[in-house]
């Protein structure tokens with residue numbers, strides 16, 4: 562009788578407090594605070610809202626690497642995937658590793674611990690699936706650039722759902738190996754759309770030779786690739802069949818690439834696609850059993866919103882201050898290939914914005930990023946955190 566009472570009280574507690582069945586980490590690569598602000602202002606011009614603004618749990622996250630004030634994606638992804646600081650360029654190893662020279666001690670990622678608990682795991686990205694951010698969840702290497710080796714490690718990783726680009730690193734032999742492991746391998750939008758989620762246990766989607774297209778190009782040039790929202794919902798459909806739940810990482814990976822090119826328009830459109838994917842995902846799950854975390858690995862390029870533009874002025878326009886002869890763009894970058902704005906027949910050429918320090922490819926910056934939390938266990942998302950704390954939050958929630 563007592564035992565029955567105890568069990569029913571426990572069941573009641575679990576249902577009233579909630580337990581974490583699914584853990585989903587969304588990573589906007591390069592999506593620093595200014596990207597969030599710029600995207601909000603851009604949407605405001607179109608009378609739309611940023612879904613990220615609906616999150617109630619928010620923290621500030623410091624991002625430095627073991628060997629640098631400014632992190633790259635490999636060191637930061639290793640921090641939130643595995644919980645340790647490492648050196649720039651290193652994946653899934655501690656800071657005794659030397660980039661491209663020497664291995665360090667291997668460290669396990671949240672994927673390893675989720676698998677130990679019998680959960681399913683998935684990785685979704687708009688970059689190559691062998692690129693730094695997803696690779697930190699399954700690879701151990703002293704060089705993020707060795708993507709061929711990373712691809713070999715991936716097919717032995719046991720990750721259940723992989724969706725992204727990077728087909729060029731998977732030879733026909735490797736694709737055969739995947740099929741032997743019961744993966745459904747899809748390479749085109751048509752094949753992707755035909756996936757029967759109910760019958761699919763393991764899914765490997767390599768939907769482009771390299772990275773997937775920028776969202777702005779995918780939609781305007783009608784490139785035949787799924788949207789990030791479609792990728793996320795498909796991963797959820799396949800993974801949700803496991804009664805023990807799942808861990809899923811979703812990367813909006815090309816926000817960073819656009820930033821490196823000083824292309825704020827494409828960075829904003831990829832941020833909007835990322836934001837929409839989060840909103841769509843939250844509609845198909847419940848906050849009672851799912852923890853959603855959203856963060857960035859670092860900021861890219863040092864994007865700035867300048868001067869005192871009138872509210873309502875286009876982000877890609879110029880500011881003129883009063884009767885002063887000052888005339889400058891609303892958006893500028895700290896580093897990168899940007900150039901002075903040119904006047905063309907169509908008006909001012911505004912696709913890329915000027916950078917203070919010219920560089921072929923912009924550098925990351927060392928500013929803090931945000932962490933947003935939603936759902937069961939998200940109350941710990943507050944204050945100033947370190948990027949390794951994101952791993953700790955997820956590990957505790959397993």
Ligand SMILES: [Zn+2]
Pocket residue numbers: 591634817818821861925
């Ligand atoms: Zn980058």
